[in-house]
Amino acid sequence: MTEGTAETGAEPPLAEKPRLKEYDGEGITVTFEPRRCLHAAECVHGLPEVFDLSRRPWVLPDGATPERVAEVIRRCPSGALQYRPAPGGAAEAPDVPTTVRRSPSGRLVVRGDLLVAGGAGVRRETRVELCGCGASGNQPYCDHSGPCAQPDEDADDVAEERR
Structure with missing residues (x-):
């Protein structure tokens, strides 16, 4: 087995960051990875004041509270949309159990x-x-x-x- 496998118990090295588009808000930064988007439209239906494909930029993170933006982003099934909270904010917790x-x-x-x-x-x-x-x-x-x-x-x- 190679490094980063169950045999060594170590995690494999994380990959380089993908190409992301970032949209900074005061309480949250939204990231979008276009290659991952499968157009489930959870974002535009869930929070049209933040996610609007007819305008540029199409994401305005300050259009709703950071908590509400994070809630809608967590509905994105592909993971194309993600977020980083401002310092002190709650990061996305993974579902348990997987x-x-x-x-x-x-x-x-x-x-x-x-x-x-x-x-x-x-x-x-x-x-x-x-x-x-x-x-x-x-x-x-x-x-x-x-x-x-x-x-x-x-x-x-x-x-x-x-x-």
Whole structure:
């Protein structure tokens, strides 16, 4: 076994930071990783005063309280949206226990304290949608390249359960 495996007990090194767009607010910074976005629209439906695709910049973190912005970001199933609170604010806590669910179209929806290994190395995550068909060009994340990216009929039901 190699360094960073169960044999050594050490965590593998974390990957380089992905390309992110950052939107700074007074109480929270919102980050967006476009390659991860699967257009679930939890953000624009949940908080249109903050997330509005018709304006630039499309994210205005100060359009609502930092707590409300964080709440809506946690609904983002792909993890494309994340946040950093201002000093002293509460960071996102991973779901306990970790859950794995296969969507009807085949994506793996995973929430918890995660280390995800991909082409750029290992990343710590709390929310991901992983490719279930092998066609993604952003492995292991789903990127709408293959059949597992089809819309799920139960997406609204799952979003309602998270609220």
